[in-house]
Amino acid sequence: MKVDFIIVGQGIAGTSFAFELLRQNKSFIIIDSNERITASKVALGIYNPLVLKWFSKVWRIDEQLKYFYPFYNSLGKFLNKKIIYDIGIYKYLSNSLQQNNWMVKSAHLNKEKYMSNNLLNITNSNINSLNYYGLINFAGRIDISSIIHLFRSYCLKKKYLLQDSFSYKSLVIKSDCIKYQNINSRNIIFCEGYRVYQNPFFNLNIIPTKGEVVIFNSKKLKLDKIIHSGALIVPLGNDQYAIGSTYNLNDSTNHITRDAKDHFYSILKSSFNCTFEFINHYAGVRPATIDRKPIIGSHFKYKNMFVLNGLGSRGVMYAPYLSKVLINSIYSSSKIDDELQIYRN
Ligand SMILES: Cc1cc2nc3c(=O)[nH]c(=O)nc-3n(C[C@H](O)[C@H](O)[C@H](O)COP(=O)(O)OP(=O)(O)OC[C@H]3O[C@@H](n4cnc5c(N)ncnc54)[C@H](O)[C@@H]3O)c2cc1C
Structure with missing residues (x-):
């Protein structure tokens, strides 16, 4: 061959x-x-x-995005499957320092429209903190x-x-x-x-960096965007969500841990007031560099x-x-x- x-x-x-x-x-x-x-x-x-920590642009983001959408659109067509969910991310801004920082950075980056140029409230009674959030555009999930x-x-x-x-x-x-x-x-x-x-x-x-995610079910939550509030909470459809991820440089196994599960549980408990049920838990190892x-x-x-x-x-x-x-x-x-x-x- x-x-x-x-x-x-x-x-x-x-x-x-x-x-x-x-x-x-x-x-x-x-x-x-x-x-x-x-x-x-x-x-x-x-x-x-x-x-997310600094509200600065990711390395070479403008150049990367030029390839990103055409590539995944073409791959989705090829596989005959919807693979891009361009739904945006709500970043929770928990204090006035973060809110102020968001406004300053969004004014600076405004021409690319990556960040909303105002602070937003969420109208969802299942979320404990309804204000304030910044909306990140050109963001979402690839399946x-x-x-x-x-x-x-x-x-x-x-x-x-x-x-x-x-x-x-x-x-x-x-x-x-x-x-x-x-x-x-x-x-x-x-x-x-x-x-x-x-x-x-x-x-x-390469620095092996373990990460864990939990998949959970919540009939009431009804999120249509990703939320970043302590962790990323991602709608997957059919009332399923994922929450992640952890970072651990001292363990390069695929074993799930009680610590990660407890961590995600406490984030969900403090962020939402509706019920949820964990249905799966995974761990994988990222190939990171210094x-x-x-x-x-x-x-x-x-x-x-x-x-x-x-x-x-x-x-x-x-x-x-x-x-x-x-x-x-x-x-x-x-x-x-x-x-x-x-x-x-
Ligand atoms: C919990 C978690 C959450 C993450 N979330 C995100 C996210 O939201 N967004 C994002 O961009 N990234 C995310 N990442 C990071 C992302 O998953 C990695 O950057 C990416 O998957 C690395 O891809 P890769 O192809 O280099 O490696 P891998 O996915 O590890 O693939 C390597 C492949 O090579 C095969 N292989 C290895 N050695 C051999 C061999 N000798 N012979 C044959 N086959 C071999 C393996 O079986 C595997 O199939 C996350 C990672 C984790 C762990």
């Missing part, structure tokens, strides 16, 4: 890269071990142009779990995917081709998320070997943008910025 790319890992990184290749008429085969729980499968899928499952089904049907754990020692690397089992490829890209620590070719400085920037590029010795990793807590926005930047650098020789390079300081 001859292909342009072997892709190792089918999280949001591998999926975005594969879909971008498809759009450019390049061929690929994905090798993925199909673990039941991965960061991409449990992620809330939130995209948000602001750093990342459906993307992973549907794209996997498509690839299996087309024989573009092998369900297997990748064996690094079986790889034969030549300057003009890569051989793996019966596959003859021009290139290979590794998109293993935090499991890249097993990869003998790249020694990336400088919070992702990592893309080619191996220092093997120029046909690439990596796309370090998506941290922004995989949904980073993955399409980085796939495009990397593919452009491979096929159109455009330069990858120093701050994204593998071998940066």
